[in-house]
Amino acid sequence: MPLTELIIDGFKSFADKTTIHFDQGITGIVGPNGSGKSNITEAIRWAMGESRAKSLRGSSMKDVIFAGSELRKPLNRAEVTLVFDNHNHELKFDNEKVAVTRRILHSGDSDYLINNQSVRLKDIRT
Numbered sequence: 001m002p003l004t005e006l007i008i009d010g011f012k013s014f015a016d017k018t019t020i021h022f023d024q025g026i027t028g029i030v031g032p033n034g035s036g037k038s039n040i041t042e043a044i045r046w047a048m049g050e051s052r053a054k055s056l057r058g059s060s061m062k063d064v065i066f067a068g069s070e071l072r073k074p075l076n077r078a079e080v081t082l083v084f085d086n087h088n089h090e091l092k093f094d095n096e097k098v099a100v101t102r103r104i105l106h107s108g109d110s111d112y113l114i115n116n117q118s119v120r121l122k123d124i125r126t
Contacts (some may be wrong), residue, residue, distance in 0.1 A: 001090040003044075004097070005083035010075040011046070012039040015066045047080040047102045049112075049121050062108055079103035100124060 002024065009017040013036045020040065029037050042056045046064060053061050068074035081101040084091065091098050093115065101113040102124075112119050 001084045001086055001088075001098070003082055004085045005081075006040065006044065007079075007081040007083070008040070008043050009080070010066045010078040011043050011064055011080050012036070012066065012078075014039065014043070015069075015072050015075060043080045044082060047082050047100060049102070049124050051121075060108075061104060061110065062106060065104060065106060076106045077103055 003022050005022065006020040007017065008014040008020075029040055031037050038057075042050075042064075046056060050056060051061075053059055053063060056064060058064060065078040066072070066075040079101060080103075081099050084098045084100070085096075086093055086098045087096050095115060099113075099115055101116070102110065103113075104110040112121055112124050114123065
């Protein structure tokens with residue numbers, strides 16, 4: 001079940017909705033310092049249930065929400081979706097693709113979804 005897409009919206013330095021497609025084979029993430037490479041890997045870990053803010057270079061989980069810049073206001077939420085190829089049905093879903101989403105609101109409320117259906121963290125990790 002390879003990861004085929006990563007959709008990041010309001011997570012750390014990704015203020016705008018950004019979709020990254022992963023082709024078959026090896027994928028490299030390259031770019032200059034400060035361009036968001038680490039934030040891509042942290043987005044994947046966070047969507048899969050990372051619960052320690054320090055491991056995401058923050059002091060609280062709300063720190064993953066885009067904090068604003070000189071040109072942009074802070075956002076009220078962050079959302080990351082991982083899309084997996086499930087054509088061989090390795091995952092227990094009939095769908096050809098399985099989308100795992102985590103979002104957090106500025107209030108600190110967080111939820112998980114699989115194919116737009118609300119689930120528990122336990123469901124993500126099994």
